[in-house]
Amino acid sequence: MLQLTNVGKTFNAKTPNAKVALRNINLTLEDGDFVTIIGGNGAGKSTLFNAIAGAFLCDTGRIYLDGQDYTFLPEYKRARCIGRLFQDPMRSTAPSMTIEENLALCYQRGTRRGFGIGVKKSDVAYFRDRLAELGLGLEDRLKTKMGLLSGGQRQAVTLLMATIVTPRLLLLDEHTAALDPATAVKVLEMTDRIVKKDHITTMMITHNIQSALELGNRTIMMDEGEIILDLKGEERENMTVEKLIDMFSQKRGKKLDNDRMLLV
Ligand SMILES: Nc1ncnc2c1ncn2[C@@H]1O[C@H](COP(=O)(O)OP(=O)(O)OP(=O)(O)O)[C@@H](O)[C@H]1O
Secondary structure, three states: OEEEEEEEEEEOOOOOOOEEEEEEEEEEEOOOOEEEEEEOOOOOHHHHHHHHHOOOOOOEEEEEEOOEEOOOOOHHHHOOOEEEEOOOHHHHOOOOOEHHHHHHHHHHHHHOOOOOOOOOHHHHHHHHHHHHHHOOOHHHOOOOEHHHOOHHHHHHHHHHHHHOOOOOEEEEEOOOOOOOHHHHHHHHHHHHHHHHHOOOOEEEEOOEHHHHHHOOOEEEEEEOOEEEEEEEHHHHHOOOHHHHHHHHHHHHOOOOOOOOOEOO
């Protein structure tokens, strides 16, 4: 379970450039919740992920994951339990290392077998099986360097790397936004399959409102550092993109503004 209480963050505090990026965020996720997150430009979505992952310490509030207080834990320690994917698939991988070496690094980190890029023979069969599940034929390319893969293939392997040891929390920051539409659909299907199979508590930022309403079991909308809508159950099932945009305008007295947002 993830719990955020009164989390706040202001960048450049006490300067003319002060920017309140998170305002008093209160949020509880149950185990296995899959929450999609939408919001306009600068709403605070990535900052929320940075706060949870420990890219900086928050000014106020506390963060708990599975009962452990993460508030002051350094980022590298949180990374042992929090998987994170970014828009750029290369960000979390070593391009000059092979698929199996990249997977081995993540697998070893989880099982505390020490570091180094040695790949255990006994693990190779497991990697092959997990890669086969992706349905991209990558199980026969274990020795291919990550840098030679297409964007979609890389993101699929990155997803596997982040989940090869089941994380307590998975943060997906527009992880399909840089892919062509057909590949994005494939990677989203993979994501859904893995998250459901391993019952992973997941948060996914997306600029596609339709897929935000279709994937997962809950949708949060942010604006100006606040959570302004939290949809689940029947209300979410009956929600449409048009209704959501209307709700935003009514609540905030302005139009939803995101140059990358897909409104249809
Ligand atoms: N390191 C930083 N220093 C100063 N301001 C920052 C920093 N990181 C984020 N901000 C500001 O905080 C606000 C929230 O940014 P954030 O990146 O979280 O928005 P977002 O919802 O992810 O937006 P987008 O969809 O445009 O990526 C923005 O005004 C942004 O300029």
